[in-house]
Amino acid sequence: xxxxxxxxxxxxxxxxxxxxxxxxxxxxxxxxxxxxxxxxxxxxxxxxxxxxxxxxxxxxxxxxxxxxxxxxxxxxxxxxxxxxxxxxxxxxxxxxxxxxxxxxxxxxxxxxxxxxxxxxxxxxxxxxxxxxxxxxxxxxxxxxxxxxxxxxxxxxxxxxxxxxxxxxxxxxxxxxxxxxxxxxxxxxxxxxxxxxxxxx
Amino acid sequence: xxxxxxxxxxxxxxxxxxxxxxxxxxxxxxxxxxxxxxxxxxxxxxxxxxxxxxxxxxxxxxxxxxxxxxxxxxxxxxxxxxxxxxxxxxxxxxxxxxxxxxxxxxxxxxxxxxxxxxxxxxxxxxxxxxxxxxxxxxxxxxxxxxxxxxxxxxxxxxxxxxxxxxxxxxxxxxxxxxxxxxxxxxxxxxxxxxxxxxxxxxxxxxxxxxxxxxxx
Numbered sequence: 001x002x003x004x005x006x007x008x009x010x011x012x013x014x015x016x017x018x019x020x021x022x023x024x025x026x027x028x029x030x031x032x033x034x035x036x037x038x039x040x041x042x043x044x045x046x047x048x049x050x051x052x053x054x055x056x057x058x059x060x061x062x063x064x065x066x067x068x069x070x071x072x073x074x075x076x077x078x079x080x081x082x083x084x085x086x087x088x089x090x091x092x093x094x095x096x097x098x099x100x101x102x103x104x105x106x107x108x109x110x111x112x113x114x115x116x117x118x119x120x121x122x123x124x125x126x127x128x129x130x131x132x133x134x135x136x137x138x139x140x141x142x143x144x145x146x147x148x149x150x151x152x153x154x155x156x157x158x159x160x161x162x163x164x165x166x167x168x169x170x171x172x173x174x175x176x177x178x179x180x181x182x183x184x185x186x187x188x189x190x191x192x193x194x195x196x197x198x199x200x
Numbered sequence: 201x202x203x204x205x206x207x208x209x210x211x212x213x214x215x216x217x218x219x220x221x222x223x224x225x226x227x228x229x230x231x232x233x234x235x236x237x238x239x240x241x242x243x244x245x246x247x248x249x250x251x252x253x254x255x256x257x258x259x260x261x262x263x264x265x266x267x268x269x270x271x272x273x274x275x276x277x278x279x280x281x282x283x284x285x286x287x288x289x290x291x292x293x294x295x296x297x298x299x300x301x302x303x304x305x306x307x308x309x310x311x312x313x314x315x316x317x318x319x320x321x322x323x324x325x326x327x328x329x330x331x332x333x334x335x336x337x338x339x340x341x342x343x344x345x346x347x348x349x350x351x352x353x354x355x356x357x358x359x360x361x362x363x364x365x366x367x368x369x370x371x372x373x374x375x376x377x378x379x380x381x382x383x384x385x386x387x388x389x390x391x392x393x394x395x396x397x398x399x400x401x402x403x404x405x406x407x408x409x410x411x412x413x414x415x416x
Binding site: 044045048104105108171172175178179181182183185186187188189190191192193194196197 | 281285288289290291292293295296297299300301302303304361362363364366367369370371374
C-alpha cells in the first residue's frame, strides 16, 4: 500500500514538474529594446495579426486606419505590460487564431468597417497578442524595454501597411489586397485545425 | 606493420625521412580521432524553416493539385472580372476549410476522386469556354477546394511549425493561381483564346488520368 502510494506520489510530482519554457527572446545583440522588436518580427502569428489589422484598417479608410495605428500599439503595449506583471503563462491561441480568421475574411470580402468597429477590433487584437507577448517576456526574464521595442515595431508596421492599403486606388491593387485577406483567413483556418491537433 | 613505401627512383630526401619518423601510432590515433564522424547537427529543413519550405513544396509536389490550381486561374482569366479575382479569393478559404475538416478528423468520401474530378471539370469548362453565372462558378471552385484542402493541407511532417507550414501552403497555392491567371491573359488575342482552350484540354486530360488512377 505504501509502495503504491509512493509510486502515485512520484507520478504526481513528475507530472507537476514545470515543463521547459519555450518562451525565449532571440538575442539581437543590440540590447533589450531590439530584442523585443526582433521578437515580433520573428513571430509569424503576431506579424499576421498586425498585417490583418493594418490591411483591414487601410481598406476601411483614412479615419479607421488612423485609429488602428493609435489603438493597436497602445493596447498591445498596455496588455504586454500587464502580461509582464502577471508573470504567468498566458495562452490565447484559440482567440488569436479566431480573430485572424475574422480579420482575413473581412479583408477578403472587402468590408469598409465603421471607425468604432475598426477601433474595437484593433483593441481586441492588441489585447490578445500583447498579453501573450508580455507573458513570453516575463518567462524570458525581459523587462519593459523589450515591450517598448515590440510596440515600436507594431506601430511602424501598422503605419506603413495601413498607409499603403489606404493609398491603393487601382482595381487590381484593391483586388490583391482582398486576395491577401483570403490568404490570411486560410492560414487562420488551417491553424484552427492544427490547434485541434495540439500543434503550434 | 608492413612497409608500404611507394617505389622511388632514388633515395628518399631528408624531409621525407623526417616525415616518416614522425608517423607514430599516436599521430595515427590523433588522425583517426579527427576523422571520426560526430553527431550531425545540420538540420537543413528542420523547425521553422522546414515548416515553411514543406508547406511551399507540398502543393507543387502533386500534379493533380497543380493542374487544378492553375486551372482555377485559367478559368478566372477566361471569365474575366470579377471572377478573375473572386475565384482565387474563394479557393484558399474553402481549401483551408477542407483542411480544417481533415485536421478535425472529419472524413470526406472519395477525396482522391474529388481532386481528379476537379481537374476534369475545370479543364472541360476552360475547353468549352463555358461562362457560368458567378455564383455557380464560385460554388464549383469552392466545392472542389474542400477536397484539395482535406487531402493536402493536413500533411505536415511532425516537429515542424504549423503556422509556417500553413503560410507556405497557402502562398504556394496562391502563386499557382497567379500562374494560371498570368497564362490566361493570352486570351486577349484570337490565337491566345484558342491556346487557352487547348490548355483546358490538357488539364482535362490530366484529370482523366488521375480519375482513372483513383478508380483503378
